Amino acid sequence: MAIHTDDLISCPARITLDAAQLAFFNELPVDAPSVQTELSCELEQGHEGSHAALGQQADTTMWWIQWTLSASEINPFTWCPVKQQPGVPDRDDLECTLFAGHSGKHSSTRRSWHSEEAA
Structure with a gap:
C-alpha cells in the first residue's frame, strides 16, 4: 500500500486532558516535549469510531x-505500516503518522489526509 496525495480535511474534534491523563503521560520514561493539555483529533473528518490524538511516544x-x-x-499502539515511497529509510513525510489499525485514510507528517492505494 502507498499513500496518495489528495488533500482532505481533518476532524475538528478536540479534547482537554484531565489531571489523571496528564499525570499518566508525564510519568512515561521518555525525553519528549511536555504533553499539551488540549489535543485535536488526528483522523480525517467523517471517520468512523472514536476520535484519536497522539499523547506521547515512548520508544x-x-x-x-x-x-x-x-x-x-489512553491506549498503546505502534506506527501504521503504510508507506508513501516503499524502500525509503527516512520516516519523515514518507509514512503514515497514525497508529496501526486506525480508521479512515492515512496521514503524512504534513497533517494532510491521504487515501490508500495499492503499491
Whole structure:
C-alpha cells in the first residue's frame, strides 16, 4: 500500500486532558516535549469510531488518547505500516503518522489526509 496525495480535511474534534491523563503521560520514561493539555483529533473528518490524538511516544510505543462524547482512554499502539515511497529509510513525510489499525485514510507528517492505494 502507498499513500496518495489528495488533500482532505481533518476532524475538528478536540479534547482537554484531565489531571489523571496528564499525570499518566508525564510519568512515561521518555525525553519528549511536555504533553499539551488540549489535543485535536488526528483522523480525517467523517471517520468512523472514536476520535484519536497522539499523547506521547515512548520508544516504539505510541500512547494515543481516544475519545467519544461520553468517555476517553489512553491506549498503546505502534506506527501504521503504510508507506508513501516503499524502500525509503527516512520516516519523515514518507509514512503514515497514525497508529496501526486506525480508521479512515492515512496521514503524512504534513497533517494532510491521504487515501490508500495499492503499491
